Amino acid sequence: MNLNIILASKSPRRKELLENAGALITINPSDADENIKEDDPVELVKKLSFIKAESVYNIEKEKGFTKNTVVLGADTVVFANGKILGKPKDSADAFDMIKMLEGKVHSVFTGFTVFFENGKSITDYSETKVYVYPMSNEEIEEYINTDEPYDKAGAYGIQGLFGKFVEKIDGDYQNVVGLPVSKIFQTIKNEL
Numbered sequence: 001m002n003l004n005i006i007l008a009s010k011s012p013r014r015k016e017l018l019e020n021a022g023a024l025i026t027i028n029p030s031d032a033d034e035n036i037k038e039d040d041p042v043e044l045v046k047k048l049s050f051i052k053a054e055s056v057y058n059i060e061k062e063k064g065f066t067k068n069t070v071v072l073g074a075d076t077v078v079f080a081n082g083k084i085l086g087k088p089k090d091s092a093d094a095f096d097m098i099k100m101l102e103g104k105v106h107s108v109f110t111g112f113t114v115f116f117e118n119g120k121s122i123t124d125y126s127e128t129k130v131y132v133y134p135m136s137n138e139e140i141e142e143y144i145n146t147d148e149p150y151d152k153a154g155a156y157g158i159q160g161l162f163g164k165f166v167e168k169i170d171g172d173y174q175n176v177v178g179l180p181v182s183k184i185f186q187t188i189k190n191e192l
Helices: 012-020 043-062 091-101 137-144 159-166 173-177 181-189
Strands: 006-007 024-027 069-080 082-084 105-115 121-132 164-170
Touching: 012 091, 012 173, 012 181, 024 164, 043 105, 043 121, 043 137, 043 173, 069 091, 082 091, 091 105, 105 173, 105 181, 121 173, 121 181, 159 164, 173 181
Parallel strands: 006 024, 006 069
Antiparallel strands: 069 082, 069 105, 105 121, 121 164
């Protein structure tokens, strides 16, 4: 199946994950208002993924869809100590986030919504538990002085420099990178 995915995100990691799985990707980042008050990380990522996908679907349906084309929206958060961690605002925020994660286990939640040509949508999510080794303040400072933490939920990328501090994961590695690719493909396959 030649799958065309219109990705409602400008994340290079999401694009790469989907391309590596064989999909043809068109980037059309959502401009939807993402200011949602929600304390439950599962509900938050599901709502945000839906809002993003719906806004892009509404634009794309005017143009018409080619065969095997879907719109995909996604949102990822880190959940630690009862707090939802998005992208850090600055280096102090990044330090605080990493300090909260080091030596502990936290969850990464990614919500995704797929809109099909006929307007049907499916929203789901994936959770991966991430176990982080203890880190010294110096190690945290060294890490946050790189560019890596600032465009990522929880202030880290498992696929980059931070990977050396990850003891193990329980769940889907790709989910931590930004998309539960296999779950998304199975969802799409069951509908097309």
